[in-house]
Amino acid sequence: MSIKIYNTLSRKKEEFQPLEEGKVKMYVCGPTVYNYIHIGNARPAIVFDTVRRYLEFRGYEVSYVSNFTDVDDKLIRAANELGEDVPTIAQRFIDAYFEDISALGCRKADVHPRVMESMDIIIDFIQALIDKGYAYESEGDVYYRTRKFEGYGKLSHQSIDDLKAGARIEVGEKKQDALDFALWKAAKEGEISWDSPWGKGRPGWHIECSAMAKKYLGESIDIHAGGQDLAFPHHENEIAQSEALTGKPFAKYWMHNGYINIDNEKMSKSLGNFVLVHDIIKKHDPKVLRFFMLSVHYRHPINYSEELLENMKAGLERLTTSYQNIKHRLSSSSGLTDHNEEWLNKIQDLREQFIKEMDDDFNTANAISVLFELSKQANYYLMEKNTHEEVLKAFMNEFETLFSVLGLELEAEEGLLDEEIERLIQERNQARKERNFSRSDEIRDQLKAMNIILEDTPQGTRWKRG
Template sequence: MAITLYNTMSRKKEAFVPLEKGKVKMYVCGPTVYNYIHIGNARPAVVFDMVRKYLEYRGYEVEFVTNFTDVDDKIIKAAKELKEKVPVLAERFIAAYHEDTSALGVKKADLHPRVTETMPDIIAFIKALIEKGFAYEADGDVYFQTRSFSGYGKLSSQSIEDLQMGARIEIGEKKKDPLDFALWKAAKEDEISWESPWGAGRPGWHIECSAMVKKYLGETIDIHAGGQDLAFPHHENEVAQSEALNQKQMAKYWMHNGYIQIDNEKMSKSLGNFVLVQDIIKQYRPEVVRFFMLQSHYRSPLNFSAELLTSAQNSLERIQTTAANLKHRLKMSADFGEKKFWLEQAKNRKQQFIQAMDDDFNTANGISTLFDLVKDANMYLQEQQTSKEVLEAMLEVIRDIGSLMDIPVEPVEEILDEDIEQLIAERIKARKDKNFARADEIRDTLKEQGIILEDTPQGTRWKREQKI
């Protein structure tokens, strides 16, 4: 079965056929680094990390690029407020981005280009647009002449007439048409700047990604991705700039993840309801946050709340408990019992997971399949006689799916302090001797030390108490 994905450009699912067999060129718009990332920034990082890893699992060689916007109005403002230089502030928040996303299981991109490192290419790109008649200079600013590109609006499915109704020329702007947008901004007093043919200044937001895509991946790439909020105007303007200059399709497929809401309200800084990743992972284990995000299809809106995160934690622990029970039973099983049906069932679950992921990377259905397998495993564990071959097959599929989603499906094995080990052994003996008062006392003592005991059909098991 071929992979299909929803292409924002065509508004439909399409079979994924790369430009070059076996290889994928993928660009994801990264953050503007003026603050720590919030949960909304984290969603595209996690989502497209998952897409990348699944494409690699399916045998593709993926060239993956995510940029950093390290000079921008917001960064300049933040630097002034904090009395820092722009490069120093940007470097600090780039390091924080890597720390936060790494905690969420996100693998670093093959390249993380920065605007400040790509300035010659950006200037050359703008200069070429002027020479071809798609852009013009006005007193040190440079603007893209939107009406000169006949396909403007095709990504966001808007007409020039519709866009014109909401367009305005702001005070201080020198553009000819309200629809035109800035490629280069003349420097203001005491503002970081670079020399250019139009004087000192810095690039506009949209041109940066167009220049980086061309430099690092080429004139046409397979997948361009980002949050839904970037489809217009950012990605629309990228299409206009790149296709006007190169006279080629910029990206074959455009992917956008859905918004995140906080307690059923749209997340926004004006409402003050955004949540920083570094704060979330102090309260919740990072793998729980990743699992929570992947429980929904990437294009669907995602509601973020404490109740939903707690539910995600409980779901993840259910998977981990089943995996631990399979491992425990493996230590005492022989090759007995019904095998054919259960082996086939495990194989089918793996195939169902792949089918779900092949269908526009549907992690929601993929995780549902994982829970179907957990249910199968728990039913099988109730049988008196079990086969090592079946237990191993079930555990292997759970591990495979966990690995593909980059979710830890097995609790981390920890070495207990000698005193705790002795208490657990003493409690097991107390229960055997029907000294339940002592057994309960030991349970309470261990709970105070953060050790949770579980009495299962497979014996007494323990785990460390987790953060919420």
């Protein structure tokens, strides 16, 4: 079986063949760090963290780079409004970003380059484009000659004539053609700036990713990814810059995740319906938000609402309850080592089905359906009179492996297995056997006061924090 990726460049699914056997170079556009991230920022973080995990599960060595835009107009405005400098604002929200994505189960990238720490390579990149005739200086600004790059528009599938019709030169711009875009912006009074051959200023947005991707991953990479809104102009301009400089394809596969709607309306500042991850995870288990994001194929739009999140919580609890029931039966089993080949084959078939779904352009929605089937089969197995250690271990391993691929770590449940709580539950069970119901109720009330909820099941008593 081979992995297929929907490539925005070709608008079709293509068989994944990395530039170097067994290795994947992957660049994901990160956030502009002027505020806490909203769920629109969280979706690519979760989606492409999952892509990375799955590629590693399939045996690839993944070099994963995701940048921070830590200087631009939004940061300058935020600094002015708060009376702080840009580096202070940026660092605060970079720290907040790591806190939020960690809660969402996202691993850090191998490298998180920052614009302010990459100024030398950005300036060198711009100068090289000037030297090749693809860029020009104009009164302290530097612009890219869009028409000079023959392939411009190939990612967004727009012709240069279509783009020309909607282009215009804004007040204060000093470019030769309305289609040209800024590589370097001359500093305005009071703004943060850096020295350059063209005077004090700061880089344009698009050049930053081209320079950082080249430094950390090389001239050509396997996968470049980000939100759908970045395909044009950001990624289109990255292609123009990078391929003009190197003469090589910039990225082999372009992946873009779909938009997020809030209560069936597109998320936008004008509607004031931005939802910050920082606020969501104060009220909801962040694992549920990740599960929700993966419940829809990454290229499709997704609708967020509190009601939908609650539904996803119930679904996730069904899966984790099945896992915990298997784990409980295994811990209380008599140590039988016989195995049932039919059940082991069922488990293996489910793993292969999971792989088949994920191989098809990382279809996490269908992969989650496989998890529910795994849960159903586990529940059926636990209803059998005789269960066997090998099958129980196989179920448990499958839950842990497939959950880990999706970034839904089950090991967090281990923290709940407190010895004192387990001792009280055993004492309660003994009291019930002896028909000492007053003591049984007393222990239940004691645990309830500790915010521990008991659930009596055919497999024994289970518990969770309320």
